[in-house]
Amino acid sequence: MDHGYISYSVFFICLGMEIILIGLSHKTAPVEIREKFSIPGDQAEDILGRLAGLPGGRENMFLSTCNRMEVLSVVEDREESAGWIKNFLGGVAGMSGDELTPYLYVRKGEEAVAHLFRVTASLDSMVLGEPQILGQVKEAYRQAVGNKAAGLVLNKLFHRSFFVAKRVRTETKIASQAVSVSFAAVELAKKIMGSLNDKRAMLIGAGEMSELAARHFISQGVREIIVANRTHSRALELAQSLRGKAIPFADFPGMLKDVDIVLSSTGSAHYIIHKEHLTGIIRARKNKPMFFIDIAVPRDVDPAINEIENVYVYDIDDLQGVVESNKEERRKEIQKAEEIVRQGVEAFQRWLSSLEVVPTILDLRQRLEKIRQREVEKTLTLMKNASDEERKTLDILTQSIINKILHHPISLLKHQEGKGEGKLYVDLTRKIFHLDNEEEDD
Template sequence: MNIIVVGLSHKTASVEIREKVAFAPTQMEKPLRALTALDDIGEAVIVSTCNRVEIYATTRDIAGGMARLKRFLADYHGLSLDSLEPHLYIHHSEAAIRHVFRVASSLDSMVVGEPQILGQIKTAYGYAAEYKSSGIILNRFLHKAFSVAKRVRTETKIASSAVSVSFAAVELAKKIFGELTDKTVMLIGAGEMCELAAKHFLNNGVRGVMVTNRTYERAVRLAEEFDGKAIAFEDLFDHLHKVDIVLTSTGAPHYIIKQKDVEDVIRRRKLKPMFFIDIAVPRDIEPKVNDVENVYLYDMDDLQNVVASNLQQRAEEAKKAEAIIDEEIGQFYRWISNLEVTPTIVALRTKFDEVRKNELTKTLANWKDLPPDAERRLDALTSAIINKLLHPPTSALKSTGQGGRTDLYVDALRALFDLQTDVPEEKSLGELEE
């Protein structure tokens, strides 16, 4: 049984294509049942997010299984396969295992290290478990993917640094002030990025928010959203000394805060530190403000440099994560190989032992005047011979998991010795479960 993956993502398809093949998260029963009804598809899980749509499945026919999954994606959404296929990627066996481990660990995400994808895969698995489209292989596989993702986050710093401009501003503020719980933020302007940064600050526990804007009604609406206080734009400098962090994004053609303004403000604050974040283009704050004692000014270029540095750090941590995945792939691949190997070994030994016992019974039936312990000795002798004969093929079969020749050896043994593994396989699979 092989694991296969068919899907598309932000790397291979535009949002217009991705939304055409998206599955509604609350309507997974129908597509999951349709998938497992396909010929040669044993188990199936559908992962559908804004950035990717992927099907994880098991099959004994790799080429046929992948062809069926591609056709299913096209037909289910009423698309032509010719238009969809250029955007699809396919993986099987070890490459499929690696892909899913990387996706769960957010190494394949638009922003490497983001945490959302793991939760999305867990949700997808939950639907598959609910509608019984996953079984022994995908259950074990996805639980392994979850543990790999957890290990990556625990043993690397892949998610420890800000990689968005708005969140980088929060991280810098923490470095300046430490805790933010007693700090107040002022928003000057109502730019989208400024608003997003304010949300990050609130999530990190700032005490309060003031909002000012040239259009006072807009300031009031935004202040209500943040449970803050609106300030008339012309009263800005009457309130600036009350805040610790200032975010500006006005779109004004000239500086609205100059060095002299900040020198007056910092005196009124008795030199308590202030952090200015200017994400306007053109800039709202005169660069010389950074020369004022106990004042820290970052503009858009500064923040983007921080983000670039953090992205480089994540790239370095991603290398460590890839090494973890390499290690975990080997462990899982050995387990899945044993799903084929173990029942074959059981069947092989069972058949040889049945032949041994039958022949021994015939021989003993016609053998007169045997010593009292002869039957026991002959049984031990013939068992030892069988064990010696089967040791090389058993060892070879057990060692094929890493070499990729499992199917070749298993199929050869089953054909050569006419092995029937249907019944023993069920018992063996249960014994392999942890």
């Protein structure tokens, strides 16, 4: 093996394939920008087609959700391609590439891999650990495969990212804690009342935040929602959209004994629910628990009500406190998840670097050399009377057989290096000769 050949190859590695990711998310772009990229499924295929038309790109994936947009490409030269992709995305949004640039992040190589893994594992989501994103990434990948935009590298990359996401989901408790105020309220209600299936909730005041919380309660199975609001028309409107029942504002005190959860958010300057009022109600309810969620500032519910047995009152600060303590618990889980991502990136990078031509040629030679030595040894133990001359001849013979066999594959590998199908040849070579002893997991 001559050294000239190796340095020649090393030079070419720099021209190999590179992974680049350009995107924007709720962390970098306001909704006005994000909504320009909320693209229906069929148009996403069109975008994939146009991405494929950009110079220097080999594999592409396009992901669009309400909180993020990402383009992941395997390219020849990432500096050059970054410019092309930015301009292209600007075109999609109806802006120039430069206008869009401040909202975009660009990740290259290992960082791009880590970013994709974090996104898929829902570590980069607005609601950390939410499960939809995995499905969305799978769909984006499916589209890329359908459009023949995904090749060797993206296939491996995505399968690895699904594997990482699965590990994060099963080995950490990222998704199990409520870190938004309305989720915390739902979680508390469940800790008090168990299942919410046979529970009724009443909204007093029809603000945006109580509507959001009400939707969480409905998704957790609350049986009925009752809405009371000073402006009755708004109560009717909200009741309709929540499939609940509107009652006149003045009637809410009489309704209290029939509801389990009360979400209060009126603009009243004083308490509207008093302790004296509640003691009778709780007796009438035979001590069935009640949960008051007071998100109004100034408060609607007399905090002294919390002192009554089987009644619980949480104001907005209390809920915020729960959220903080949940975040604390979760921080530990995030560390675990990040470690899983790190391992995933490492495994992927190992695979990627194995696709370089030089290490593959070295591995290939080594593998055959090992076989040769083993077989020569075996033969020599049978030929106990062989002279030194004969031994040497046998050695030379076997070596030259190997060289002859390897000549064509190696020159083909060298020839394909840096070309479109180059990685495919390397991958195939590694598989045929079983160069990666045990490809781990997946």
